Amino acid sequence: MDKSLYACDSCQHKLCAGRVSLFTSLDTDQLLQVIKLIVHKEYKKGELLLFEGEVRNDLVIVNKGQVKAFRNTIDGREQILYIFSEGDFFGEKNLLRDQPSNYAVEALEETHVCIIHKNDFQKLVKEYPDIGLKVMEVLCQRLDRLENAVETMGTRTVGARVSSVLLEFADKFGKQSPQGIIIDLPLSREGIANYIGLTRETVSRKMSSMQDQGLIEMIGNKKVLLLNRTALEKSIE
Amino acid sequence: MDKSLYACDSCQHKLCAGRVSLFTSLDTDQLLQVIKLIVHKEYKKGELLLFEGEVRNDLVIVNKGQVKAFRNTIDGREQILYIFSEGDFFGEKNLLRDQPSNYAVEALEETHVCIIHKNDFQKLVKEYPDIGLKVMEVLCQRLDRLENAVETMGTRTVGARVSSVLLEFADKFGKQSPQGIIIDLPLSREGIANYIGLTRETVSRKMSSMQDQGLIEMIGNKKVLLLNRTALEKSIE
DNA sequence: CATAATCTGTGACCGGGTTCACGATTTAAA
């Protein structure tokens, strides 16, 4: 089957659920069944999809765009925990019990989501156990990422912290180009700082020095060209 | 049924699996079935249960004792990620795919574990779906803890970091007493430092100053009396 | 119970990251 059929844009939301890895094990008929359960919603840049402490009973799947999940810390900072983009979901804890959210979620750009009610999703999981396994797999990936994050934030050297973000973003948002990997940064300098527990100024200075060393090249504020990935990896050590 | 029957000590390993929350939904007959699949193993203080990067295909359940899960970081530190004690398990990622471990696991004291093979556990999950849900629930709790940890490690003030560990340990290892909550610390000062990304000296100094302020009282090196929990919580802000 | 091994507390110094400030650049909006 033509994969483009699954694209949200070309199908007017008919098979958009098919793009989400949670549902890759389903065939078209099953997908149609799923889509009946889904509510669509759109958010503009800066809008909140979820408040910190809010209690909800549904699962939200990002279909287009990007959001950040963050907490306002006791010392007045903003700690960003996750960047969710196409195919990612949040609210999985709601599947088990009604708990207030650990974090707020804000759109970083125009964002479209699919929302599915807890009860419906639970039924889906019972009918198609593969979906439950997928959820578990994603949770494990998220644990991996946070375990890395804890290590990174415990690191004393700033260079290692900044390098590790750039490498993480390169894997998730980078595109290969003749000169190297071009990263579309999902966050501003301040956002990056809030992701790794530093200040905007420190991130700025470090990226400048990395550019001087020929490791990266900044293209405007929202793109970075990774000139030498292996050198950057080594610079962590 | 007398719950003491489930205790590992009093039953010579006959129903020890019943103590583990993973299996609380099973009745005695089912438990007996599970126990046939389990291999027991014991470790002395300081022994490694799992090496960083090791690939295994089983799930390890702590039945008695305590272990720490940690990584050796690129800048020579040791970053402790988890303290696992009675009823906790690790190796859950092995259920999905054969992946090298993100961390090493070392016994903090004499520790007894139950080991169950991946294939057997997967069968169990299929037969008793509640077990799978329990696993998911534990994974979500672990995410909660790491999300908190990331926030804590991003915090600039040392006081907030130390307070948050003490509060976490109070919840997990504390016992109410007339004077306050007595915490049996699972880690040395250095261990605590490696848990929150500081140095031993800094932790030492901060705990001394907390004692001077009348917030805590140190009893030897391995116990702490939490005199004023709410004051400590506020001291974070 | 004694002794060794380990862990802990604290002072002094140093360095790197934060803070504050402000001009320059980039991006978004009209």
Added chain:
DNA sequence: TTTAAATCGTGAACCCGGTCACAGATTATG
């Protein structure tokens, strides 16, 4: 395209936590 708003880069001073060193306390061991 122009203008306004947001973001970014960088210098200077300060301050807090790391590092090093060592004595004292605690815990483990025989």
